Amino acid sequence: MLFLRNSLTILLPLPAWVLASDFRVKESTEPPRGWTRLAEAPSAHTISLRIALPQADFAELERRIYQVSDPGHELYGQHLSKEQVEALVSPRPTSLEAVNAWLKDHGFEEKDFDRSAAKDWVNINVPVALAEKMLGTKYHTWRHDESGDRLVRTTSYSLPAHLHEHIELIQPTTMFARWSAMKTTIHWPELVEDSSPSFAGSASGNRLAIKVASTDVDPSCNQTITISCLKQLYKIGDYVPKSPRKTSIGITGYLEEFANLADLQSFYNDQVKPAVNSSFKFVSVKGGLNNQTLSEAGAEANLDVQFAFGLSFPIPGTFWSTAGRPPFIPDLTTPTNTNEPYLDWVDFVLRQKEVPHSISTSYGEPEQTVPRKYAERVCHELAQLAARGVSLMYSSGDGGVGDGSEDPADHLCFTNDGKNTHRFMPTFPATCPFVTAVGGTNDVPETAVFFSGGGFSDYFKRPFYQDRAVGKFLENTPSDLYQGLYNRAGRGFPDVAAQGRRFRIWWRGRAVSIGGTSASAPVFAAIVALLNDVRVSKGLPPLGFLNPLLYLIGPLGFNDITQGNNPGCGTPGFNATVGWDPITGLGTPDFSKLKALVSGH
Ligand SMILES: *[C@@H]1O[C@H](CO)[C@@H](O)[C@H](O)[C@H]1NC(C)=O
Numbered sequence: 001m002l003f004l005r006n007s008l009t010i011l012l013p014l015p016a017w018v019l020a021s022d023f024r025v026k027e028s029t030e031p032p033r034g035w036t037r038l039a040e041a042p043s044a045h046t047i048s049l050r051i052a053l054p055q056a057d058f059a060e061l062e063r064r065i066y067q068v069s070d071p072g073h074e075l076y077g078q079h080l081s082k083e084q085v086e087a088l089v090s091p092r093p094t095s096l097e098a099v100n101a102w103l104k105d106h107g108f109e110e111k112d113f114d115r116s117a118a119k120d121w122v123n124i125n126v127p128v129a130l131a132e133k134m135l136g137t138k139y140h141t142w143r144h145d146e147s148g149d150r151l152v153r154t155t156s157y158s159l160p161a162h163l164h165e166h167i168e169l170i171q172p173t174t175m176f177a178r179w180s181a182m183k184t185t186i187h188w189p190e191l192v193e194d195s196s197p198s199f200a201g202s203a204s205g206n207r208l209a210i211k212v213a214s215t216d217v218d219p220s221c222n223q224t225i226t227i228s229c230l231k232q233l234y235k236i237g238d239y240v241p242k243s244p245r246k247t248s249i250g251i252t253g254y255l256e257e258f259a260n261l262a263d264l265q266s267f268y269n270d271q272v273k274p275a276v277n278s279s280f281k282f283v284s285v286k287g288g289l290n291n292q293t294l295s296e297a298g299a300e301a302n303l304d305v306q307f308a309f310g311l312s313f314p315i316p317g318t319f320w321s322t323a324g325r326p327p328f329i330p331d332l333t334t335p336t337n338t339n340e341p342y343l344d345w346v347d348f349v350l351r352q353k354e355v356p357h358s359i360s361t362s363y364g365e366p367e368q369t370v371p372r373k374y375a376e377r378v379c380h381e382l383a384q385l386a387a388r389g390v391s392l393m394y395s396s397g398d399g400g401v402g403d404g405s406e407d408p409a410d411h412l413c414f415t416n417d418g419k420n421t422h423r424f425m426p427t428f429p430a431t432c433p434f435v436t437a438v439g440g441t442n443d444v445p446e447t448a449v450f451f452s453g454g455g456f457s458d459y460f461k462r463p464f465y466q467d468r469a470v471g472k473f474l475e476n477t478p479s480d481l482y483q484g485l486y487n488r489a490g491r492g493f494p495d496v497a498a499q500g501r502r503f504r505i506w507w508r509g510r511a512v513s514i515g516g517t518s519a520s521a522p523v524f525a526a527i528v529a530l531l532n533d534v535r536v537s538k539g540l541p542p543l544g545f546l547n548p549l550l551y552l553i554g555p556l557g558f559n560d561i562t563q564g565n566n567p568g569c570g571t572p573g574f575n576a577t578v579g580w581d582p583i584t585g586l587g588t589p590d591f592s593k594l595k596a597l598v599s600g601h
């Protein structure tokens, strides 16, 4: 498939009422690669507009996050409350008033507004004709050439000049991120039916154990990853959570990925006998479904839930199912929410008083498919969870330094900024500096897995906690190597890694083998949940935002991975090296060492 760039920018004459007012362009974008603009959007089509008001004091929130997550600071572990976080990010009264007045001018009343917990977002349902008037724009229907998906979008919108300082962004306008393309970072070629009749879980028979550092690992783990393998590899041993009711773990699900309860029981029966008959809490977000028909079981959801909850059992688990994109019906007047879903989930979770302390997300997409302002704002929403003591894990992606497209020529490793430059494709939200990005390894002893997503963000600058570790990697990487392909000043990712191949899960009634950094993130999240248990059972607060601590610990708590590389975009990618590298980060966790390190204070 050839991706022809839609390079025809048609300059339309602006409607008279735009010219008559003091409208100024707020945001504009190039027509996105791979999309074709069709007809004008039907004027009665109703869209669900999300309006972001500037957060009054995000800089202070950031300062507080770094205090409470710095083990050397006297406030370490003193996570902020929901109310404290909201007080810092709620908009200034002048912004609220200006936006209210504007919306009232267009006929909206308070009862029409759906506001986020901190009031920093206002959501309203608006017919296209009115949205066009409010935003000085023209919406069109756009078709994604490859999938045929349709969206109502524009490449530019405006706001009256006086509102610019009171509104950060409005979507859906310029965002062409495709829900259905949002990669579940499953490495599908790994999905093969397990036909080995002699599979015996952890039983090693008479084969010799593989020596890894000072431990023995069952040789079967070099072919199949089970809960038992992970406990051996990461030295969890027979640790049993001591205060399982005081901490919890969560898994996010999107795209109609349902975590099947019958499959979970088969998995527990196979690999985690004590967990048989236990379950998790299901939470629907924005109408997210939970179809338990076996043929509807999602491989991604099953993988995440089975390994996260199986490894951290009996710590209670939550699974959120966030609704997928509704089908595009052009003359539909009931509102359609075609925003991308991370925001729906985080908006929902930020409204909750209690949030699980360790949360894993195995979804992501190339950073550039999300408008920069939007990505920054979503990252600031995730920061609010970090401030409240939540550790957020995200898969680093399955395309190496590329975007994971199955297309061997990697046509998509080009920028979308109109310049069409060859460029590595970092994965969002893994590049947000307030989350912990998890890359992948394989084999025993472990090496970096070739598909492990990694590199440097084009949107987020390197956070200070990475200066030493990432600085050292860059010192040893000549700047003329891959010149122009990545941003040396950007946030490096991943932060850490865990096994990402040949996981034995249960799916639609049978055992299958599956892989991806999709597997790595829930494994790491489970280990964080166990570490939180270590802490809360000693009366200490949960770990919260992890990265400053992880970069301080480095080799004291991680197995450094030094073999392998992550090809993509027609290059061999980066090399795993001594110390941090953009394939496996600091390495894979050593629970026994980390447990001792986090027990202190
Ligand atoms: C593990 O598997 C890899 C590749 O599948 C192989 O190269 C390696 O020798 C195996 N390791 C051991 C200790 O058997």
Ligand SMILES: *[C@@H]1O[C@H](CO)[C@@H](O)[C@H](O)[C@H]1NC(C)=O
Residues within 6 Å of the ligand: 276, 277
């Ligand atoms: C699980 O529940 C079933 C049905 O209630 C029961 O027959 C079985 O003994 C239980 N198994 C365990 C291990 O508790």
Ligand SMILES: *[C@@H]1O[C@H](CO)[C@@H](O)[C@H](O)[C@H]1NC(C)=O
Residues within 6 Å of the ligand: 291, 292, 293, 295, 296
């Ligand atoms: C669940 O999925 C099955 C199979 O696709 C379908 O027949 C059934 O109607 C669905 N159930 C619900 C409650 O949506």
Ligand SMILES: *[C@@H]1O[C@H](CO)[C@@H](O)[C@H](O)[C@H]1NC(C)=O
Residues within 6 Å of the ligand: 477, 481, 573, 574, 575
């Ligand atoms: C990776 O290692 C190979 C072999 O040592 C070397 O030729 C190559 O330049 C390295 N790549 C990077 C990105 O450092």
